[in-house]
Amino acid sequence: MSADLSDLYQNVILDHNRRPRNRGRIPTANRSAHGDNPSCGDQCDVFLRLDGDRIAEISFDGSGCAISQASASLMTTQLKGKTTAEAENLYKEFHEIVTTGKEPEEISDLGAFAGVHAFPARIKCATLSWHAALNALRGDGAPATTESHKD
Amino acid sequence: MPSPWDNIRDQFPILDQKVNGHPLVYLDNAATTQKPLAVTRALDRFYANDNANVHRGLHALSMRSTDGYEGARARVQAFVNAEAPEEIIFTRGTTESINLVAASWGSANLRKGDVVLLTEMEHHSNLVPWQMAAQRTGATVRYVPVTGDQGLLDLGALDKLLTPEVKLFAFTHVSNTLGTINPAADLCARARKLGIVTVVDAAQSIGHMPLDVRAIGCDFLAFSGHKMASVTGIGVLYGRRALLDAMPPWQGGGGMISSVDFSGSRWKPSPERFEAGTPNFADAIALGASCDFLDLLGREQIRLHDGGLAKEARDRLAELPGIRIIGPDGERGGLVSFAFEGVHAHDVVTFADEDGIALRGGHHCNQPLMKKLGLTSTVRASFYVYNERREIDALVASMARTIKFFAG
Numbered sequence: 001m002s003a004d005l006s007d008l009y010q011n012v013i014l015d016h017n018r019r020p021r022n023r024g025r026i027p028t029a030n031r032s033a034h035g036d037n038p039s040c041g042d043q044c045d046v047f048l049r050l051d052g053d054r055i056a057e058i059s060f061d062g063s064g065c066a067i068s069q070a071s072a073s074l075m076t077t078q079l080k081g082k083t084t085a086e087a088e089n090l091y092k093e094f095h096e097i098v099t100t101g102k103e104p105e106e107i108s109d110l111g112a113f114a115g116v117h118a119f120p121a122r123i124k125c126a127t128l129s130w131h132a133a134l135n136a137l138r139g140d141g142a143p144a145t146t147e148s149h150k151d
Numbered sequence: 152m153p154s155p156w157d158n159i160r161d162q163f164p165i166l167d168q169k170v171n172g173h174p175l176v177y178l179d180n181a182a183t184t185q186k187p188l189a190v191t192r193a194l195d196r197f198y199a200n201d202n203a204n205v206h207r208g209l210h211a212l213s214m215r216s217t218d219g220y221e222g223a224r225a226r227v228q229a230f231v232n233a234e235a236p237e238e239i240i241f242t243r244g245t246t247e248s249i250n251l252v253a254a255s256w257g258s259a260n261l262r263k264g265d266v267v268l269l270t271e272m273e274h275h276s277n278l279v280p281w282q283m284a285a286q287r288t289g290a291t292v293r294y295v296p297v298t299g300d301q302g303l304l305d306l307g308a309l310d311k312l313l314t315p316e317v318k319l320f321a322f323t324h325v326s327n328t329l330g331t332i333n334p335a336a337d338l339c340a341r342a343r344k345l346g347i348v349t350v351v352d353a354a355q356s357i358g359h360m361p362l363d364v365r366a367i368g369c370d371f372l373a374f375s376g377h378k379m380a381s382v383t384g385i386g387v388l389y390g391r392r393a394l395l396d397a398m399p400p401w402q403g404g405g406g407m408i409s410s411v412d413f414s415g416s417r418w419k420p421s422p423e424r425f426e427a428g429t430p431n432f433a434d435a436i437a438l439g440a441s442c443d444f445l446d447l448l449g450r451e452q453i454r455l456h457d458g459g460l461a462k463e464a465r466d467r468l469a470e471l472p473g474i475r476i477i478g479p480d481g482e483r484g485g486l487v488s489f490a491f492e493g494v495h496a497h498d499v500v501t502f503a504d505e506d507g508i509a510l511r512g513g514h515h516c517n518q519p520l521m522k523k524l525g526l527t528s529t530v531r532a533s534f535y536v537y538n539e540r541r542e543i544d545a546l547v548a549s550m551a552r553t554i555k556f557f558a559g
Contacts, residue, residue: 001556005502040513041514066498068493119501
């Protein structure tokens, strides 16, 4: 297997793909948003329970490739307990990781997605769930589609 | 005697390359086929010698260009056995051909309460234009069901669906996802008995098997050049002349009028009525060259070759653990579609690319069918005249490696 491909399918990603965390709808969710990627058919719903401005609980459901499923799973573990502003900042960092391959400043599992940058067609797979989560946080309930944002 | 099948890969220089360090195995032919030198050279020759706008000029090049364009029309007429060249309208491709029928025939003939009958296996290109026409006219769309993973049309249900409200029945000849070959002549005969107009989407059959519009008995038939060894941007709508002559234009412009006044215009007959503006004559000439190329190979031989590879790939892939193959066990078009338990199609396609193999993964513009089968996506391998059995070996080995990797 080439270096690029083993960078893409890191152990962290394979593990989250095989054993997704926080999968399924939270019954107490007070926010949710749907995301889809019409070009490949990937779907992702994100459910949140906001306590004030803080994400008390978060989960996802959907279908898609290993990259999109692992990204959604890992995202839920990273966003739990964060405020809206912290979540927005974390997404900015994640976006930079997947588009440039830059490693995160602090040691974080998000770095597992650095290999995505070598596969431009897969960047949208990695960011889909994040867009859905941010839309849910903004509370506008708007569906996230990869057609309306660049990455 | 030498056969045109000997050294066929020499006609396709694009195949002679390495991708990610492996010889290219091109198995995405249902999306688009590669183009032989016989076709690209015909296009080069035209641009090097004869290019000028058609139908208007009185000079030598324009006359040559017009002869080339109308010659291509006659070539396509013979290729599909239409009665007259006026029944061949050049379009951008299958999608535009179907949109032409939906816009022109649809606006003149569909009314509130009418039904357009489709099947559940239609490509979005033979589904969305009819939904749009239904929205404009107040007609409704109904679907002939597909029976499970075998992917055959439920012919028992068809007779119940062919009610007096049905004005048009549009169906695919060969499914781009299932590989099913529909009994086009039988379907058209059932519709015709009730006076229902038929539209056949031949995108996946035209380049792969003998095709005769009079034997099929359809009213319209649509296909694309780029899926039959020709270039992109050219396609065909075949229509029975009596129907075409009664249809209004769908686009206005130069070339399609017999006279224009400030108060109004009158239309030329088919095909000019439906070819507003400068037509794509150069690519039409390339399409004529593709017809020659495919007839030289023999379309029955192509059917046996592509269908045979697909069947063999199907049987060998079926031995892999956790695989689900959709489409018929028996005769099929030149493609096979499958999904693996626990491994998404896009991951499979990424791994195959690593091995130099070009596959398609996704919903194949067949979202409603995928939903019905409980799938979000499949992997598709599709074959053409230059593919070889050794490429099935490469495909099966690559799939086995991918499953093993994801099984961990």
